[in-house]
Amino acid sequence: MYSQGLIGADGRTEESPEFLEAFQRRIDAEEKIEPKDPMPAGYRRTLVRQIGQHAHSEIVGMLPEGNWITRAPTLKRKAALLAKVQDEGGHGLYLYAAAETLGVSREEMTEELLAGKAKYSSIFNYPTLSWADIGAIGWLVDGAAIMNQIPLCRCSYGPYSRAMIRICKEESFHQRQGYEIMLTLCRGTPEQKAMAQDALNRWWWPSLMMFGPHDKDSAHTEQSMKWKIKRFTNDQLRQKFIDATVPQAEFLGLTIPDPELRWNPDKNDGRGGYDHGPIDWDEFWRVVKGHGRMNRDRLAARRKAHDEGAWVREAALAHARKRKARAMAAE
Amino acid sequence: MTETPTPLWEVFIRPRNGLSHKHVGSVHAADAELALQAARDVYTRRGEGTSIWVVPSAAITASDPDAAAEFFEPTADKIYRHPTFYEIPEEVGHM
Ligand SMILES: [Fe+2]
Ligand SMILES: [Fe+2]
Numbered sequence: 001m002y003s004q005g006l007i008g009a010d011g012r013t014e015e016s017p018e019f020l021e022a023f024q025r026r027i028d029a030e031e032k033i034e035p036k037d038p039m040p041a042g043y044r045r046t047l048v049r050q051i052g053q054h055a056h057s058e059i060v061g062m063l064p065e066g067n068w069i070t071r072a073p074t075l076k077r078k079a080a081l082l083a084k085v086q087d088e089g090g091h092g093l094y095l096y097a098a099a100e101t102l103g104v105s106r107e108e109m110t111e112e113l114l115a116g117k118a119k120y121s122s123i124f125n126y127p128t129l130s131w132a133d134i135g136a137i138g139w140l141v142d143g144a145a146i147m148n149q150i151p152l153c154r155c156s157y158g159p160y161s162r163a164m165i166r167i168c169k170e171e172s173f174h175q176r177q178g179y180e181i182m183l184t185l186c187r188g189t190p191e192q193k194a195m196a197q198d199a200l201n202r203w204w205w206p207s208l209m210m211f212g213p214h215d216k217d218s219a220h221t222e223q224s225m226k227w228k229i230k231r232f233t234n235d236q237l238r239q240k241f242i243d244a245t246v247p248q249a250e251f252l253g254l255t256i257p258d259p260e261l262r263w264n265p266d267k268n269d270g271r272g273g274y275d276h277g278p279i280d281w282d283e284f285w286r287v288v289k290g291h292g293r294m295n296r297d298r299l300a301a302r303r304k305a306h307d308e309g310a311w312v313r314e315a316a317l318a319h320a321r322k323r324k325a326r327a328m329a330a331e
Numbered sequence: 332m333t334e335t336p337t338p339l340w341e342v343f344i345r346p347r348n349g350l351s352h353k354h355v356g357s358v359h360a361a362d363a364e365l366a367l368q369a370a371r372d373v374y375t376r377r378g379e380g381t382s383i384w385v386v387p388s389a390a391i392t393a394s395d396p397d398a399a400a401e402f403f404e405p406t407a408d409k410i411y412r413h414p415t416f417y418e419i420p421e422e423v424g425h426m
Contacts, residue, residue: 036395090372097356106336310334313334313337314334317335317337319361
């Protein structure tokens with residue numbers, strides 16, 4: 001959700017060279033930066049953007065899977081899916097709390113999302129058409145998220161890194177439950193296996209896009225790596241994901257929908273890795289700019305939930321005010 | 332449409348009896364009771380705690396990180412506060 005978090009980030013900064021050098025020395029010494037510490041404005045802006053968009057991705061990410069909760073095939077699957085979707089909501093909340101330590105309010109972030117000004121990961125703008133999609137999402141989408149999120153546990157900004165540690169602890173269940181769904185389908189009837197293959201066909205390329213543009217087209221990577229917000233480039237993480245996932249697909253007996261996918265023994269400094277075919281970046285940018293199949297639905301669903309929850313927030317605040325007034329009168 | 336912000340609370344959790352409460356993050360809630368419930372849902376979905384404190388974030392007074400050097404400076408040169416400052420002969424044994 002995650003490398004795309006930097007889309008629209010503005011790392012420009014106007015501090016004195018001495019200030020920036022002193023800050024960089026702290027970063028280079030692997031010191032964590034805490035909320036009230038002096039930091040360059042560009043560092044703060046980049047983090048607000050990235051953590052906010054990461055949080056939005058967790059929240060919007062509840063929608064495609066939420067779509068299948070009432071139609072899960074067994075009670076066990078339903079309970080697991082509910083727990084997973086609830087976790088994603090929790091991830092969003094940890095991350096909003098981390099972003100708020102940088103001086104941005106929850107209300108401001110929510111307004112930016114609902115107004116369409118803040119992004120969330122492009123992956124959630126694809127529809128979940130069959131139950132197999134729930135398997136594919138857990139396996140591939142959470143799998144890609146884990147690849148991205150593990151290095152973020154070492155991010156230089158303390159609150160973000162602590163939130164990521166909590167999140168990573170919870171993610172491995174997400175990926176395993178997804179893979180187990182795929183495994184069950186692949187060991188089932190030919191129709192069930194075909195469903196699993198169809199889901200892989202649709203989710204493979206969007207999952208690779210989750211890592212964001214190629215390094216040569218990723219303007220913000222260099223500064224973010226220098227500030228140790230990011231630890232690996234988009235292409236490095238994407239390659240790790242492909243190398244980890246291809247054998248898992250083979251175990252399922254499924255085919256990765258990429259005719260150019262080939263083992264290359266010279267890749268990764270001679271350890272070997274997979275070469276892959278070209279990614280459709282036009283599709284990626286179309287979806288990021290709001291023209292994916294589900295962009296409008298996702299925002300409409302978030303706006304509806306926000307508007308319909310307004311009276312609850314107002315009532316809770318009114319109740320709190322009333323109780324406080326009563327307690328004061330009684331004193 | 333700017334709505335009234337819902338207050339922020341800092342959340343502290345005791346992982347199990349015998350350990351102290353530790354800061355884990357924050358939640359938004361209209362009052363203390365709702366803050367406790369939100370903290371339970373957000374921070375203890377897997378048995379992470381046996382007790383929760385919620386404190387209004389606005390009630391916390393923090394030391395100034397810009398002044399941290401002066402504020403904590405007096406401890407640095409008082410090495411006689413540490414046991415290794417004192418020389419006790421081997422023969423005395425562990426002390
Ligand atoms: Fe998540
Ligand atoms: Fe997840």
